[in-house]
Amino acid sequence: MTGALPTFSVASLDEDAAGIRAAFDEAGVVILKGFATREACAALKTRAFELVDGFDIDAHRTVFSTTTQAHAEDAHFLNSGGAISFFLEEEAYDANGNLKREKRQSINKIGHALHDLDPVFSAFSHSRKMEAAARAVGFDAPLLLQSMVILKPPAIGGEVTCHQDSTFLYTEPESCVGFWLAIDEATLENGCMEFIPGEHRGPLRRLFRRKDGGGTEFIELSDAPYTEERRVAAPAGVGDLVIFAGRAPHMSRANRSDRPRMAYTLHMIDARARYPAFNWLQRPEGMPLRGF
16 A cells, blocks of 8 residues: 555455455545556546437537536536536636537447446446445445546536535435546546545535526535645556545546546445435336346
8 A cells, every 4th residue: 555545456356355445435536556547447438429429419518617606507427327417617717618628539338327328438437347346344234326428628628616526416324435446547637636634524514406486506414614735736647546425525627738637436335335315326116226
């Protein structure tokens, strides 16, 4: 185990699963180096761009922003739990409503059911290696809830403000865990993940939920501030997997560099936990969550 955050080789899934679990419980985040091969990451990247190329950008112009949350009232966003949907960067358009750059360089993310609806992402997501990673951090009965390709394109890749994923993917008891795969190399310069280790043991600050009668809202649960001065960068090489608890505060800076920072994120929950109907992400009838 090396580095500022607990870091293990992918071989540790077989050789030191108990060590991974102990470090995850302590820090709320672990990094598995070399989880996926460069070839596997290249295949995911190729498929992501194929999906982008097939997207009619004039049909859905929803912009995704963690600073304004303007997407949160959009039906395109709220119905994306059982779809492959596309969301644009805040800075994608000029003042006249035209794209500033090519489509591939304008997308913020693709979500949220790639793991079930796309064969390439499904095969990766439901692999035995991914199951081993889930079990290493304590899952006995994991369900794959949400998936996203986060493109973080050069120059306009948006900032992601400090948050906890259980705010958005809440279960009773809380069970959400994120699995973040670096498809491109991620550094501070192009907006790698950053964490506040150990702060997953603190309170859940907010809850994002559907309102009765339509729309969404944030419910404030705790006014405890994030100790952002303690944040630690999680630079990642191609194929590294960052696993983090649902209460682990994390963030990423805007990508103002000339390099992309594509990543693939899965979120899993415990099949035995209750998944409330007020959660924003809901599957359509006839599309149940699946495990491995």
